[in-house]
Amino acid sequence: MRALFISGEIGGNVPPTLAIAAELARRGHAVTIAGLRPRAALPSGIVQVPLSALAGMDVRRKAGPLGHVPALARMGMGRAPAREVRRLLDEQNPDAVVVDGVMLTSLREALRESPRGGIPTAVLFHTLGEFWSRGMGNPVLRVVLGPFGLAPLALLDRAQARLLPADRELDPAARGDMRDSKIAFDWLGTTERAQPPAPREPGESPLVLVSLSSAWQRGQADLYRRVIRALASLPVRAIVTTGGVELDAELTLTPTPRVEVRGWASHAEIMPHADLVIGHGGHSTTLNSLAHGVPLRILPLDPTSDQPLLGRTVQDAGLGRTIRRSASADEIAAAVLGILTEPATAAAAARTGERLRAQDGASAGADVIERIAATP
Numbered sequence: 001m002r003a004l005f006i007s008g009e010i011g012g013n014v015p016p017t018l019a020i021a022a023e024l025a026r027r028g029h030a031v032t033i034a035g036l037r038p039r040a041a042l043p044s045g046i047v048q049v050p051l052s053a054l055a056g057m058d059v060r061r062k063a064g065p066l067g068h069v070p071a072l073a074r075m076g077m078g079r080a081p082a083r084e085v086r087r088l089l090d091e092q093n094p095d096a097v098v099v100d101g102v103m104l105t106s107l108r109e110a111l112r113e114s115p116r117g118g119i120p121t122a123v124l125f126h127t128l129g130e131f132w133s134r135g136m137g138n139p140v141l142r143v144v145l146g147p148f149g150l151a152p153l154a155l156l157d158r159a160q161a162r163l164l165p166a167d168r169e170l171d172p173a174a175r176g177d178m179r180d181s182k183i184a185f186d187w188l189g190t191t192e193r194a195q196p197p198a199p200r201e202p203g204e205s206p207l208v209l210v211s212l213s214s215a216w217q218r219g220q221a222d223l224y225r226r227v228i229r230a231l232a233s234l235p236v237r238a239i240v241t242t243g244g245v246e247l248d249a250e251l252t253l254t255p256t257p258r259v260e261v262r263g264w265a266s267h268a269e270i271m272p273h274a275d276l277v278i279g280h281g282g283h284s285t286t287l288n289s290l291a292h293g294v295p296l297r298i299l300p301l302d303p304t305s306d307q308p309l310l311g312r313t314v315q316d317a318g319l320g321r322t323i324r325r326s327a328s329a330d331e332i333a334a335a336v337l338g339i340l341t342e343p344a345t346a347a348a349a350a351r352t353g354e355r356l357r358a359q360d361g362a363s364a365g366a367d368v369i370e371r372i373a374a375t376p
Contacts, residue, residue: 004094012124021190053080059215075225096373118312122161127283137182189359194291206275215241230332281307293353296320
């Protein structure tokens with residue numbers, strides 16, 4: 001099978017894209033990924049190609065007054081990316097195409113009838129289904145997208161699969177009457193791979209991991225500074241990761257042996273040793289933390305994104321707490337101490353970790369793609 005993934009680099013969409021693509025390659029299929037930054041360490045069988053229309057898009061860089069909205073609009077509704085996608089489809093003639101859920105004009109190109117018929121198409125989402133269901137069904141969005149000839153729900157309905165690498169038990173979209181959901185998702189389970197907690201040394205101080213997005217967001221540097229100041233006042237060890245984001249100020253305030261600031265760092269290596277993750281509510285970081293059985297303290301940075309929803313979901317499930325992004329260093333310190341001394345939260349996170357580690361969203365996603373490619 002020849003599978004073509006159409007994507008762009010916006011942070012949390014990358015891990016599930018790479019995980020499912022790698023599983024298809026492991027099964028012997030030819031996989032092409034278009035639109036991501038080049039990566040050297042990819043499995044054999046995966047080829048990367050650029051989308052020149054998205055070449056200047058880098059969500060790690062500081063953005064203007066509208067943040068990353070113009071770049072996301074170009075990625076989702078732009079004509080230039082769609083033209084490149086049409087060219088790729090014609091050149092590669094794939095047996096299946098997987099389009100990022102943000103990229104509506106590219107999805108329309110994939111669904112367009114060609115002389116040989118439509119290409120089996122899957123849409124790959126990358127956060128809770130509740131966020132997509134509410135967003136894509138929003139009447140305001142329909143009004144905004146109407147002049148572009150885009151009807152999101154109609155496009156999604158035409159796709160052969162709607163891949164959702166999220167945890168069904170946590171997702172509000174899966175609760176109650178599924179007829180309320182505006183999108184018929186193919187639930188995969190998480191693609192995050194995790195290890196159980198590592199043994200703790202006797203008397204070792206708790207370890208806190210901080211990750212406030214791999215994309216630049218307004219107020220991010222100031223929040224990092226307050227979190228660092230809070231952690232420096234506590235009897236904990238802390239690793240603060242910035243994900244390569246272009247920050248507008250120096251983060252290190254007062255040197256301390258207990259708080260280490262890094263750029264890129266392997267969360268897979270740190271999380272088995274962590275007692276708490278302080279995050280922004282991004283889906284990948286949140287599910288990765290929970291898959292490792294680590295509770296969360298979430299400070300949503302972007303009120304228009306999925307971050308507040310992830311924060312509420314984690315809190316409602318008893319897996320952590322949410323605190324406002326404007327909290328002072330003293331308030332953050334008190335919140336960290338509070339959650340580190342809640343045995344019920346730690347126990348709930350440990351149980352959730354066991355359940356999530358049993359999921360294999362990458363394999364389930366590959367199964368669906370193989371199925372639609374083989375369906376006449």
